[in-house]
Amino acid sequence: MKHKTFFWFFLPTALAMLLFIAAPIVSVVVQSLFTPHDQVFVEVENCGPFGCTMETMIDTAATEQLKAERPLGKFSGLDIYLDRGHLALVEVKTAWATRDGLAGFFKTLGNLPFYRAMAFTLTYTFTVTPLLIILGFMVALGVNSLHRRLKGVVIFFSLLPMIVPPLIGSLILFWMIDSRGIIGSALQVLFANPDLSLKASTGLTWVMLIVYGVWHAAPFAFVVFYAGLQTLPQDTLESAMIDGASRWQQTKYVIIPHLMPLVTFVALIQLMDNFRVFEPIVGFNAEAHATSLSWIVFNDLGGETRLLSSAATTSVLTILGVAILLSPVLVRTWRDFNRKV
Amino acid sequence: MSSKALKQSTGLRTASSGFIVIWLILAAFPFFWTLWGSFKVELDFFSKADWTNALYGARTIAETGSAFTGGGYEGAWVQEEFWRAVLNTAMVCFFVVITSLTIGTLGAYALSRSSHNYVFWLLITALIFRAMPPITLVSGYLLPFFEWNLWGILPTSIIVLVAINQPFTLWMLHSFFQKIPKELDESAKVDGCTQFQAFRHVIIPVMWPGVITTGLFSFLLAYNDFAVTSMLLSKENQTMVPKIASFLGTTQTEGNVMFAVASVVSATVPLFILVMFFQRQIVSGLTAGAVKG
Numbered sequence: 001m002k003h004k005t006f007f008w009f010f011l012p013t014a015l016a017m018l019l020f021i022a023a024p025i026v027s028v029v030v031q032s033l034f035t036p037h038d039q040v041f042v043e044v045e046n047c048g049p050f051g052c053t054m055e056t057m058i059d060t061a062a063t064e065q066l067k068a069e070r071p072l073g074k075f076s077g078l079d080i081y082l083d084r085g086h087l088a089l090v091e092v093k094t095a096w097a098t099r100d101g102l103a104g105f106f107k108t109l110g111n112l113p114f115y116r117a118m119a120f121t122l123t124y125t126f127t128v129t130p131l132l133i134i135l136g137f138m139v140a141l142g143v144n145s146l147h148r149r150l151k152g153v154v155i156f157f158s159l160l161p162m163i164v165p166p167l168i169g170s171l172i173l174f175w176m177i178d179s180r181g182i183i184g185s186a187l188q189v190l191f192a193n194p195d196l197s198l199k200a201s202t203g204l205t206w207v208m209l210i211v212y213g214v215w216h217a218a219p220f221a222f223v224v225f226y227a228g229l230q231t232l233p234q235d236t237l238e239s240a241m242i243d244g245a246s247r248w249q250q251t252k253y254v255i256i257p258h259l260m261p262l263v264t265f266v267a268l269i270q271l272m273d274n275f276r277v278f279e280p281i282v283g284f285n286a287e288a289h290a291t292s293l294s295w296i297v298f299n300d301l302g303g304e305t306r307l308l309s310s311a312a313t314t315s316v317l318t319i320l321g322v323a324i325l326l327s328p329v330l331v332r333t334w335r336d337f338n339r340k341v
Numbered sequence: 342m343s344s345k346a347l348k349q350s351t352g353l354r355t356a357s358s359g360f361i362v363i364w365l366i367l368a369a370f371p372f373f374w375t376l377w378g379s380f381k382v383e384l385d386f387f388s389k390a391d392w393t394n395a396l397y398g399a400r401t402i403a404e405t406g407s408a409f410t411g412g413g414y415e416g417a418w419v420q421e422e423f424w425r426a427v428l429n430t431a432m433v434c435f436f437v438v439i440t441s442l443t444i445g446t447l448g449a450y451a452l453s454r455s456s457h458n459y460v461f462w463l464l465i466t467a468l469i470f471r472a473m474p475p476i477t478l479v480s481g482y483l484l485p486f487f488e489w490n491l492w493g494i495l496p497t498s499i500i501v502l503v504a505i506n507q508p509f510t511l512w513m514l515h516s517f518f519q520k521i522p523k524e525l526d527e528s529a530k531v532d533g534c535t536q537f538q539a540f541r542h543v544i545i546p547v548m549w550p551g552v553i554t555t556g557l558f559s560f561l562l563a564y565n566d567f568a569v570t571s572m573l574l575s576k577e578n579q580t581m582v583p584k585i586a587s588f589l590g591t592t593q594t595e596g597n598v599m600f601a602v603a604s605v606v607s608a609t610v611p612l613f614i615l616v617m618f619f620q621r622q623i624v625s626g627l628t629a630g631a632v633k634g
Contacts, residue, residue, distance in 0.1 A: 020503075021473065145349055155620060278474070316477075
């Protein structure tokens with residue numbers, strides 16, 4: 001295809017992506033370097049019957065004018081990155097200097113909003129991803145050995161947790177694990193503890209969110225692995241059997257190596273998606289025990305005062321996190337590409 | 342299972358069937374439970390006294406005289422005007438799917454028929470864009486949208502969702518177009534068609550399976566979105582998911598959590614129907630990206 005034809009075919013989608021993905025990224029980076037203007041104060045002499053006093057007042061007109069002239073606010077460099085709400089350089093340094101063992105240091109760190117969110121986001125990403133791959137693989141093996149007629153029905157119901165909006169999925173589970181809901185009361189009976197509430201403890205809240213994450217994403221892994229099983233070379237499997245391989249050995253030495261590229265694919269997609277965990281925290285009403293980077297951005301943007309600069313800064317840090325997670329893929333694709341050329 | 346040697350032993354067969362049954366219960370039971378419970382009153386759905394109340398609806402009978410009540414649905418659809426959110430969602434989904442497929446097919450077709458170096462870079466850029474959490478982009482939109490008075494209206498959200506959707510659409514359609522033999526449009530060009538005419542008369546008639554599958558995923562993205570729509574739409578323009586989230590803020594305190602339950606069920610039903618009719622397309626779409634590696 002000629003360059004010119006390609007250009008016209010590709011223009012609409014390129015424009016959409018440039019304007020609404022590339023430009024916002026630039027805008028976020030710029031925004032994170034500015035803070036809102038301080039209010040302009042004026043000293044006013046207030047004279048009454050009992051003499052004159054000096055009062056400090058907000059000069060609304062001047063403040064508005066300043067805002068209109070420079071809507072971005074005033075330049076602050078990396079200040080927001082280093083403040084308490086984000087990387088908290090000063091606090092981390094103090095915590096390190098006055099640390100009480102490594103555990104004590106991490107505990108202090110856990111009280112800072114950014115590190116608290118980071119801790120949950122990373123724990124969530126790196127527990128949910130392997131668990132959902134294992135569950136998805138087991139379901140795929142199980143479904144593959146079912147009768148042909150049953151497969152369709154099983155696939156239909158297996159798709160449901162993935163297809164519903166994450167917020168709705170988490171609400172449905174949240175209502176069931178409520179201490180008055182069916183799972184909640186079942187657990188109370190099981191552990192003989194009538195006051196047991198999953199919502200009250202940080203550890204249990206994390207477990208709950210991770211269980212939700214696996215429930216939500218396992219169908220994706222299942223479908224991909226199931227499709228992979230359909231292309232399994234039967235000859236290899238049969239020769240393995242003739243050589244005396246047990247069923248476990250067949251799985252380990254034939255099926256799993258065959259599915260390995262798919263495992264990498266699912267792992268990469270899910271690492272990216274789990275890193276942005278956000279809706280379950282809203283759905284489970286869990287922000288007191290677990291926050292994520294995306295949730296901080298959402299929280300800063302919502303509410304009465306929209307903390308645009310703070311949200312932008314967290315966004316940039318999130319994007320950096322995504323970039324780090326994505327870098328192995330990019331390096332690999334780059335190598336493949338070079339090998340082809 | 343073609344050969345006898347591949348047959349599973351009875352023990353293994355039982356274990357694997359048992360496991361699938363457990364998985365099915367895990368996957369499907371929450372939905373049926375919520376559907377059933379949405380026709381009860383709150384004291385049955387959340388029953389401190391006896392969990393069978395949620396099944397038989399003891400309080401519901403006491404309060405309304407029947408074991409099933411549409412109170413939650415009436416409250417959500419009539420009193421809280423959930424139908425407005427449904428209409429908004431329908432509009433957003435329709436326009437997102439149409440627009441993103443139109444510009445996506447053109448772009449992906451060009452990518453699949455060009456062998457220049459920049460195709461690789463464009464696809465990689467799309468992959469990077471796909472990895473961006475949408476909420477981080479939203480913080481970049483707010484300031485300009487406020488400045489230019491674009492905040493709060495449906496078209497803004499639609500175009501934003503289209504753009505966020507593009508990277509995925511491009512990747513998926515690209516792999517579908519690569520499966521359509523190049524000889525088809527090349528022979529059309531030999532016969533004197535321009536590239537666009539070749540696309541219009543030769544490719545469009547055979548591209549529908551891939552386009553329908555991609556369209557389903559665009560639909561799901563628009564339907565499921567919470568981050569963008571909750572931040573960029575004003576209260577009266579809200580779509581279903583942010584509307585449900587707003588129920589939690591206002592009505593949970595009033596004891597009307599059943600409104601939220603009813604609207605959750607209302608929002609899930611269309612997806613049920615969608616999966617029922619398009620199960621094969623969804624499965625093939627999920628695997629399309631994977632099989633290529």
